[in-house]
Amino acid sequence: MNNKLKFWIYLIATYIVCELLVYFLSKDNFFTSPMYVLLPIIGFVGLYFVTPIACKYMKINKTIFFILFIALAVIAFYVALYFFFWNYFKVLNDLPIKFPFFKILLDSAYLEFIVAGILGAFASKSVPEK
Secondary structure (H helix, E strand, O other): OOHHHHHHHHHHHHHHHHHHHHHHHOHHHOOOOHHHHHHHHHHHHHHHHHHHHHHHHHOOOHHHHHHHHHHHHHHHHHHHHHHHHHHHHHHHHOOOOOOOHHHHHHHOOHHHHHHHHHHHHHHOOOOOOO
16 A cells, blocks of 8 residues: 555544544533644654654664653643642642543543554554664
């Protein structure tokens, strides 16, 4: 199969999967913001092209790259939420910092970005082993 055709088939399939994910996890957010439309495309295309380069540079295989990507993406989201809620609760209102992390993650467009990134990395070309 042609590489360009393979890319477009995977991109369209990934986009459909991500939109179904949003539809079933948070129906209130379905097509409400440009982020829910654009982040799956950005995640897929970005990881599709970056995965072979990163795997070759770091001398790791795709499985370890998947694990690193997921772990770093979830940690980055947690840190961003922590600073947001720290500013809101601690600085402005002097309250203890509490937030429902997994509920916010499941309701956000960032989950689509993570899923699209994983599928983009999966669809990317293989890294030649040395």
